[in-house]
Amino acid sequence: TTMDFVVEVLTKVFSMSTAKATQVMLDVHKKGAGMCGVYTKDIAITKVNQVHAMAKANDFPLKCSFEPA
Numbered sequence: 001t002t003m004d005f006v007v008e009v010l011t012k013v014f015s016m017s018t019a020k021a022t023q024v025m026l027d028v029h030k031k032g033a034g035m036c037g038v039y040t041k042d043i044a045i046t047k048v049n050q051v052h053a054m055a056k057a058n059d060f061p062l063k064c065s066f067e068p069a
Helices: 003-013 018-031 041-057
Strands: none
Touching (some): 003 018, 003 041
């Protein structure tokens, strides 16, 4: 998955600024994970599904998941 695509997903799905999305993308790249936000379970599931749909539509194997707080 390209870094540009990850930034695009973060800006569109999680309403991040480009600077914030770039920082999260670099966290994922360097540390293996990044936090996109804190949401209710239903919203988190919806956002995970949106990410997976965007990745599939663009033929990228982007993984996204949520953890209960």
